[in-house]
Amino acid sequence: MDWNKTKTIFIITFLILDVYLLFQFMKIRDANKYEVANEASFEEKLKADEIQYNDLPKAPIKDQYLSAKPKVFIKGDFAKLKGQSATIMDQGLSLQVTLEKPLQLGSKFEPAELSGFLKENVLYGEHYQFWEKDDKKNTITFFQQYDNFTLYQNINGMITFTYNADNQIVSYQQSYLEGFEKLTAKEDILLPLKAIETLHQKGMLKPKSKITKVELGYSTLIQLAASQVLAPTWHFVVNDKESLFVNAFEGQIIDFKSDENSKVE
Numbered sequence: 001m002d003w004n005k006t007k008t009i010f011i012i013t014f015l016i017l018d019v020y021l022l023f024q025f026m027k028i029r030d031a032n033k034y035e036v037a038n039e040a041s042f043e044e045k046l047k048a049d050e051i052q053y054n055d056l057p058k059a060p061i062k063d064q065y066l067s068a069k070p071k072v073f074i075k076g077d078f079a080k081l082k083g084q085s086a087t088i089m090d091q092g093l094s095l096q097v098t099l100e101k102p103l104q105l106g107s108k109f110e111p112a113e114l115s116g117f118l119k120e121n122v123l124y125g126e127h128y129q130f131w132e133k134d135d136k137k138n139t140i141t142f143f144q145q146y147d148n149f150t151l152y153q154n155i156n157g158m159i160t161f162t163y164n165a166d167n168q169i170v171s172y173q174q175s176y177l178e179g180f181e182k183l184t185a186k187e188d189i190l191l192p193l194k195a196i197e198t199l200h201q202k203g204m205l206k207p208k209s210k211i212t213k214v215e216l217g218y219s220t221l222i223q224l225a226a227s228q229v230l231a232p233t234w235h236f237v238v239n240d241k242e243s244l245f246v247n248a249f250e251g252q253i254i255d256f257k258s259d260e261n262s263k264v265e
Helices: 003-048 075-080 112-121 192-201
Strands: 066-070 084-089 094-104 128-134 139-146 158-163 168-174 177-182 210-223 228-238 242-247
Touching (some): 003 192, 112 139, 128 158, 139 177, 192 228
Antiparallel strands (some): 066 228, 094 168, 139 158, 158 168, 210 228
């Protein structure tokens, strides 16, 4: 066996391997530099448009898809309601409840006014979080939560209170999701700055606007007859009044005003 020839072949092979590994390293380094530069470039665009936002998390965030099913209410649930008369609606998927004695609200509504009533008089009331008060429709809406994450605009997980001209709660309609299951292992989701970039590219963020709130929740990805799949969703509040939503896995903007909760491509 010619050892010198074999040694030369090994040396050449390792040199080729070293060159390949160096090439791969340079590619990764350049990609990271590009990503950092891209991020800096986008932040400069926001600054140029005078779009403000608070500090955002930059470390990777992991989340997962969930599944849940709408609760089917039965007459046996009525026993838990105090001073209220209830009717089962939508084939058991919601309750229409009338208060025997209207609940007086203050002149300037605060969500805390209903927290005691929710906990003591509403089925699973502690699982709902205030969403909005609509003075045109005379309604106050609460969305259901799962593990402290809000379920956005989910018709199967909300309470809508109705109040009269005397500022009194007279009734409410309720739906509820149960049987939550984790469908997938946790994986990295879109960072909020990348979601903001999507909103900016689509013209959803106007110059001189301010992002006043950023939070993570869930929205319906797939609606089936007996269950639904929920996807992590970024919720941005702009100028303390407009809500914008981005799918935290796929990156599409979610339009809840659409009949099918469409995603803006």
